[in-house]
Amino acid sequence: MNELTNIEGQVAVVTGGTAGMGEAAAIRFGAEGAKVAVIGRTQEKGDAVVKRITDAGGAAMFVKAECADEAEVKAGVKTILDTWGRADILVNTAGGFIDAPPLEEITVDAMHHSYDWNVIAKFLITRELVPAMKANKYGRIVNISSVAGRTAGAGAIEYSTTEAAIIGMTRRLAKELAPHGITINAIAPGLVLTPRVTRHPQDVLDARARAIPVGRLGKPEELAHAIWYLCTPGAAFTTGAVLDVNGGAWTG
Numbered sequence: 001m002n003e004l005t006n007i008e009g010q011v012a013v014v015t016g017g018t019a020g021m022g023e024a025a026a027i028r029f030g031a032e033g034a035k036v037a038v039i040g041r042t043q044e045k046g047d048a049v050v051k052r053i054t055d056a057g058g059a060a061m062f063v064k065a066e067c068a069d070e071a072e073v074k075a076g077v078k079t080i081l082d083t084w085g086r087a088d089i090l091v092n093t094a095g096g097f098i099d100a101p102p103l104e105e106i107t108v109d110a111m112h113h114s115y116d117w118n119v120i121a122k123f124l125i126t127r128e129l130v131p132a133m134k135a136n137k138y139g140r141i142v143n144i145s146s147v148a149g150r151t152a153g154a155g156a157i158e159y160s161t162t163e164a165a166i167i168g169m170t171r172r173l174a175k176e177l178a179p180h181g182i183t184i185n186a187i188a189p190g191l192v193l194t195p196r197v198t199r200h201p202q203d204v205l206d207a208r209a210r211a212i213p214v215g216r217l218g219k220p221e222e223l224a225h226a227i228w229y230l231c232t233p234g235a236a237f238t239t240g241a242v243l244d245v246n247g248g249a250w251t252g
Contacts, residue, residue, distance in 0.1 A: 004234030008033030011084045012231070015067050015125060016094035018045035020194030021144060024220035025091050025227045030058030032228065034089065037080045039063045039125075067094040067121035077128040086136060087129045089231045092122040093144045096196060101156060111158045118162035123169065126184075130177065139182035140231040143170050144223075147190045147246045163188075167242055174240030183239035185230045190246030192218040213248030 012029040016022035018040035030036045030053035038053075038060060040046045046062030053060035061083065065076035080087060095118040122143050133139030149163030170186040177184055191197055191208055197217070198205070209216050226245045229235060244250050 002234075005232045006033075007089070007228075007232060010034045010088035011037065011080070011086050012089035012091065013037045013039065013080060013087050013125070013129065014091045014093065015039045015121065016092075016144075018042055018049055020093070020196065021189070021192060021220050021223045021227075022091070022093035023049050024224035025093065026060070027052055027056075028221075028224040028228050029089070029231075030054075030060055031056060033058070035084055036060040037063055037084075037087075039065050039067065039076060039094070041066055067092075067125055068116040070124055073124045073128055077125065081132055087132045088136070088138060088140065090126060090129050090133075090139070090141045091144075091227055091231070092125065092142065094121045095144065095162075103157060106156065106158055111161075114158040114162050115165070118159075119165045119169065122166060126173070130182065133177075133182050134180045137181040139177070139180070140235070141173075141177075141182065141184040142227050142230050143184070143186045144227075145170070145186045145188045145242065147188050147244070147250045150188050150242070150244070150250045170242070171240045178239055183230070183235065185235075185238060185240065186242045187223065187226055187230070188242050188244050188246060188250065189223055190218060190249040192220060192223055194220060211249075212246070216247065218245065218247060 012034040014022050014026045017026040017038035026036050026038050026049055038046050038049050043064055050060040050062045063076040063079055065072040143166050145166040146163040148160040149167050167186050170184055173184050
């Protein structure tokens with residue numbers, strides 16, 4: 001197997017791994033021979049993802065945790081390390097968005113909730129897993145941000161602000177962790193056909209697709225492929241980067 005792409009036997013931790021991009025990434029890692037810890041809030045959904053991986057011959061476990069809850073994150077990380085003894089890959093997809101109200105309608109609680117959901121959730125598990133990566137002098141971390149963190153033309157203020165914060169956190173940690181053999185990068189998706197997106201009426205989705213240069217919405221599997229690349233040994237010279245997987249919605 002190509003040493004630049006081989007992740008067989010590595011331990012991959014995927015937050016928000018029970019649906020959408022997280023689910024697609026977890027399944028991809030399992031297919032590539034990694035052991036996959038799927039973190040999510042719903043046991044039934046988590047068990048279903050684990051079954052898909054194990055039925056295909058992979059190794060996986062579900063860890064029930066709210067990623068913005070410090071105690072639950074600590075307990076979840078302990079379970080993973082006690083079981084598999086290491087963590088090589090962390091993919092932070094946990095997070096999300098709400099419909100975009102005008103500024104005057106956004107509450108302080110909504111701002112706090114968005115920050116907890118999108119930033120604190122990524123910060124906590126990164127903080128807890130980095131020591132294990134440092135001990136092995138190897139790690140790959142990918143944070144899912146959004147095109148809303150790149151451009152003022154997408155998302156409400158609470159969402160676009162937190163997505164920009166994820167990019168800032170990623171760049172800062174890239175400098176701190178690089179000497180330890182750990183890379184950390186962000187991906188900025190556009191609209192992707194996840195369950196949260198497909199709940200919208202088809203005419204709304206069609207209009208949004210027409211606004212994207214490639215003329216369609218993204219697929220979770222396309223994001224999973226980009227995530228996988230950043231987590232391979234061959235991506236060792238890529239850190240602090242933001243990979244735009246948004247159909248040209250943001251081109252700098």
